[in-house]
Amino acid sequence: MLNIIWGCMLLIGIVYGFLSGNIDAVSNALLEYAESAVTLCITMAGIMALWVGLMEIATSAGILKKLTQLLRPVIRYLFPDIPDDHPSMDYIATNIATNIMGLGWACTPAGLKAMEHLADLNDHDTRASDAMCGFLVLNISSLQLIPVNMIAYRSKYGSVNPSAVILPAILATMFSTFVGILFIKMKYRKER
Amino acid sequence: MLTVLSNMVMPLVVIGIILTGMIKKVDVYDCFVKGAVDGLKIVVKIMPTLIGLMVAVGVLRASGFLSLIGTLFGESLERWGLGSEVVPLVFIKMFSSSAATGLVLDIFREYGPDSRTGMFTSIMMSCTETCFYTMSVYYMASKVKKTRWTLPGALLATAAGIIASFFIVLYL
Numbered sequence: 001m002l003n004i005i006w007g008c009m010l011l012i013g014i015v016y017g018f019l020s021g022n023i024d025a026v027s028n029a030l031l032e033y034a035e036s037a038v039t040l041c042i043t044m045a046g047i048m049a050l051w052v053g054l055m056e057i058a059t060s061a062g063i064l065k066k067l068t069q070l071l072r073p074v075i076r077y078l079f080p081d082i083p084d085d086h087p088s089m090d091y092i093a094t095n096i097a098t099n100i101m102g103l104g105w106a107c108t109p110a111g112l113k114a115m116e117h118l119a120d121l122n123d124h125d126t127r128a129s130d131a132m133c134g135f136l137v138l139n140i141s142s143l144q145l146i147p148v149n150m151i152a153y154r155s156k157y158g159s160v161n162p163s164a165v166i167l168p169a170i171l172a173t174m175f176s177t178f179v180g181i182l183f184i185k186m187k188y189r190k191e192r
Numbered sequence: 193m194l195t196v197l198s199n200m201v202m203p204l205v206v207i208g209i210i211l212t213g214m215i216k217k218v219d220v221y222d223c224f225v226k227g228a229v230d231g232l233k234i235v236v237k238i239m240p241t242l243i244g245l246m247v248a249v250g251v252l253r254a255s256g257f258l259s260l261i262g263t264l265f266g267e268s269l270e271r272w273g274l275g276s277e278v279v280p281l282v283f284i285k286m287f288s289s290s291a292a293t294g295l296v297l298d299i300f301r302e303y304g305p306d307s308r309t310g311m312f313t314s315i316m317m318s319c320t321e322t323c324f325y326t327m328s329v330y331y332m333a334s335k336v337k338k339t340r341w342t343l344p345g346a347l348l349a350t351a352a353g354i355i356a357s358f359f360i361v362l363y364l
Contacts, residue, residue: 005287005288005291006244006245006248006291009248009249009251009252009291010247010248010251012252012255012257013248013251013252013253013254013255013257014251014255016255016256016257016260017251017254017255017256020255020256020257022254022255022256023255025254025255026251026254026255028254029247029250029251029253029254030247030250030251032250033246033247033249033250033251033294034243034246034247036246036297037239037242037243037246037247037294038239038243040242040246040297041235041236041239041242044235045231045232045235048231048232048235049227049228049229049231049232049235050228050231051231052227052228052230052231053223053224053225053226053227053228053231054205054206054209054210054224054227055209055227056223056224056226056227056228056230057209057210057213057218057220057223057224057227058209058212058213060213060216060218060219060223061209061212061213061215061216061218062212062216063209063212108329111330112329112330112333115330115331115333115334116333116334118334119334119335119336124335125336126335126336126337126338127336127337127338127340128331128336128338128339128340128342132334132336132342133339133340133341133342133345134345136326136327136330136331136339136342136345136346137341137342137345137346137349139321139326139330140321140323140326140327140345140346140349140350141321141346141349141350141352141353142318142319142320142321142349142353144318146202146205147314147317147318149293149317150296150314150317150318151202153293153296153297153300153305154300154305154310154314156300157297157300157301157304157305158304158305159300159304159305159306159310160306161306162305163202164306164311165311165314165315165318166202168311168314168315168357168360168361168364169314169315169318169319171356171360172315172316172318172319172353172356172357172360173318173319173353175319175352175353175356176319176320176349176350176352176353176356177349178352179348179349179352180345180346180348180349180352183341183344183345183348183349184345187341187345
């Protein structure tokens with residue numbers, strides 16, 4: 001999927017550049033944007049190191065494990081068809097907890113593990129189970145509370161107040177997640 | 193009000209983590225350094241993707257194709273003080289976070305992150321996920337072909353996030 005999108009973006013851009021007479025700009029853009037991607041990564045490196053470093057402390061201090069315990073009732077409510085002590089529970093909890101804390105790269109492995117266990121529960125059917133659909137809708141509804149990346153980009157481009165986005169983002173995230181959960185519950189109810 | 197509270201979230205989270213760590217007798221600094229290395233590794237890992245996708249977005253933008261899409265859909269947006277660039281952004285964000293990041297930086301460069309367009313962009317990017325990308329990765333791993341009600345639910349949640357961002361920016 002990504003391969004096609006990336007290829008098409010370049011093809012469309014270059015062909016349209018020829019047609020619209022912007023081909024010089026396209027040529028410059030190739031080099032310019034490659035360079036600015038590296039500059040961006042250098043700015044991001046500091047912020048990423050700081051955040052992941054703090055999360056490591058949180059993990060060692062047992063804050064993440066606490067979160068997993070806290071989330072158990074939530075998971076039971078959302079996915080009533082998952083047996084109580086099924087291993088997928090732990091991975092779903094870890095995925096949700098790390099997602100909320102903005103540990104994007106810790107939550108994807110947990111999410112993939114959760115999907116594997118949910119596939120076990122679904123007898124490896126090629127048709128997704130309710131729990132699988134619900135778990136993905138929940139993930140895509142966005143759970144991350146503090147948009148670290150956005151704050152970093154904002155400060156890089158001279159925002160007077162980079163973290164002004166935090167509270168509005170929390171509100172918007174809560175709303176999209178609320179709608180996602182409503183949809184999940186509706187679907188579950190319909191089938192009963 | 194929003195701004196003051198927003199500014200307090202980050203320091204409070206840091207205090208909470210450090211304090212809990214020290215109470216639990218965690219070697220906070222050693223731990224931090226260990227995690228920071230992982231953080232740097234992540235940046236190195238995403239760098240190639242970022243270069244590839246930012247170049248693709250740059251080419252699309254320089255060719256004038258993105259402004260074409262923007263003007264097609266964006267005229268009514270300008271009535272609300274939003275730049276037409278948010279239209280292609282909303283679309284691309286569903287496919288790739290890094291490609292969307294390229295567009296976000298363009299918007300920040302042009303309008304500034306504190307403008308209405310910049311704030312909408314910041315909030316919208318924070319409350320939506322890469323719907324199609326996430327679905328393809330997760331379902332590929334579990335060998336599912338029929339995704340049933342995943343896509344409708346995912347699109348609904350994404351739309352809710354976009355609408356919420358729009359109204360928050362209007363009343364900010």
